[in-house]
Amino acid sequence: xxxxxxxxxxxxxxxxxxxxxxxxxxxxxxxxxxxxxxxxxxxxxxxxxxxxxxxxxxxxxxxxxxxxxxxxxxxxxxxxxxxxxxxxxxxxxxxxxxxxxxxxxxxxxxxxxxxxxxxxxxxxxxxxxxxxxxxxxxxxxxxxxxxxxxxxxxxxxxxxxxxxxxxxxxxxxxxxxxxxxxxxxxxxxxxxxxxxxxxxxxxxxxx
Amino acid sequence: xxxxxxxxxxxxxxxxxxxxxxxxxxxxxxxxxxxxxxxxxxxxxxxxxxxxxxxxxxxxxxxxxxxxxxxxxxxxxxxxxxxxxxxxxxxxxxxxxxxxxxxxxxxxxxxxxxxxxxxxxxxxxxxxxxxxxxxxxxxxxxxxxxxxxxxxxxxxxxxxxxxxxxxxxxxxxxx
Numbered sequence: 001x002x003x004x005x006x007x008x009x010x011x012x013x014x015x016x017x018x019x020x021x022x023x024x025x026x027x028x029x030x031x032x033x034x035x036x037x038x039x040x041x042x043x044x045x046x047x048x049x050x051x052x053x054x055x056x057x058x059x060x061x062x063x064x065x066x067x068x069x070x071x072x073x074x075x076x077x078x079x080x081x082x083x084x085x086x087x088x089x090x091x092x093x094x095x096x097x098x099x100x101x102x103x104x105x106x107x108x109x110x111x112x113x114x115x116x117x118x119x120x121x122x123x124x125x126x127x128x129x130x131x132x133x134x135x136x137x138x139x140x141x142x143x144x145x146x147x148x149x150x151x152x153x154x155x156x157x158x159x160x161x162x163x164x165x166x167x168x169x170x171x172x173x174x175x176x177x178x179x180x181x182x183x184x185x186x187x188x189x190x191x192x193x194x195x196x197x198x199x200x201x202x203x204x205x206x207x
Numbered sequence: 208x209x210x211x212x213x214x215x216x217x218x219x220x221x222x223x224x225x226x227x228x229x230x231x232x233x234x235x236x237x238x239x240x241x242x243x244x245x246x247x248x249x250x251x252x253x254x255x256x257x258x259x260x261x262x263x264x265x266x267x268x269x270x271x272x273x274x275x276x277x278x279x280x281x282x283x284x285x286x287x288x289x290x291x292x293x294x295x296x297x298x299x300x301x302x303x304x305x306x307x308x309x310x311x312x313x314x315x316x317x318x319x320x321x322x323x324x325x326x327x328x329x330x331x332x333x334x335x336x337x338x339x340x341x342x343x344x345x346x347x348x349x350x351x352x353x354x355x356x357x358x359x360x361x362x363x364x365x366x367x368x369x370x371x372x373x374x375x376x377x378x379x380x381x382x
Contacts (some may be wrong), residue, residue, distance in 0.1 A: 009220075011216040013220070013223075017234070019295075019299045024296030024299065024302040025299055031237055032299065032328075033237075034234070034236075034240060035234050035298050036267075038233045043266065045261070048232055048254060048256075049242035063246050067242035068239070074238045075239070078353075097335065109234065110223075111227040112231075115223035133222045135224070135233055182282070199335060
């Protein structure tokens with residue numbers, strides 16, 4: 001693998017991003033970016049889960065997953081076609097799409113989404129991602145979560161596989177599913193995310 | 208002369224976390240904010256998504272603004288207004304202009320808005336406003352500026368970029 005993950009993280013995490021004075025907007029990576037407190041995103045997700053009865057937890061989690069999954073698909077495409085990607089990552093890419101996938105997870109880490117990496121990859125079939133530190137696990141600051149609570153990482157993992165091995169953008173969305181199998185927020189050492197083909201899965205989010 | 212906002216940015220390489228003024232922060236894109244907003248709009252019978260998103264915003268930003276004012280000795284209304292406008296722009300959420308402000312309420316405008324621009328990029332215009340995050344932030348702004356408890360103000364978006372208005376306008380009233 002030609003991807004220098006640490007260099008990507010070092011370079012992209014140092015970008016000094018702030019809203020421009022005229023509009024207060026941050027156009028970057030082919031999208032508009034915000035840099036908000038992680039508590040905002042976590043609190044919204046937890047409030048939604050707590051607002052519904054237990055029989056609707058699966059459905060509420062699916063809504064959060066879908067938001068991240070669609071975001072991950074379009075933003076992921078924006079990232080790998082951006083000027084920032086071309087400047088930092090593209091010169092390292094030798095094997096397509098595997099190097100692109102590894103590079104995308106390095107960007108994922110540099111953005112502050114999770115300290116995450118691919119630990120297993122069967123091209124076109126299956127991917128396992130581990131996250132050793134991620135902001136979604138901060139929900140356990142209020143006590144251990146009753147369920148895994150990283151729908152953002154889960155949705156983005158399957159979206160990145162869609163981009164790598166699905167039909168060309170924008171027609172490959174939802175080729176893959178992802179299930180969070182471990183979580184720091186439920187007491188595990190790390191979060192684990194297993195991506196498989198969508199039609200291979202008897203799919204549920206919460207065990 | 209209004210005070211300039213201080214933003215101390217740190218990337219903790221050991222945890223791969225970004226901190227802005229010691230607050231854990233993360234970059235997300237307009238797809239994510241738009242999809243969370245859509246989730247709030249479409250929640251239907253499952254939950255009151257509008258209120259949850261509004262409250263989440265107010266509860267998140269209120270302590271951040273209060274801490275900033277206290278830690279940096281920002282005491283006058285004029286300076287506090289300047290800081291909250293700068294903070295909103297710094298986060299990439301748009302350009303906020305507090306037009307009128309008294310303890311009883313006021314008005315605010317956003318000629319540029321991340322939520323509205325993102326929504327329009329994804330789905331185009333719609334009839335009703337969608338900036339629930341902005342409403343929550345403005346409620347936090349008024350409460351923190353006047354050292355009142357969270358939940359002291361009601362904010363209504365009366366004009367909206369997403370609804371084809373030139374700018375978004377917010378009416379603020381003390382509850």
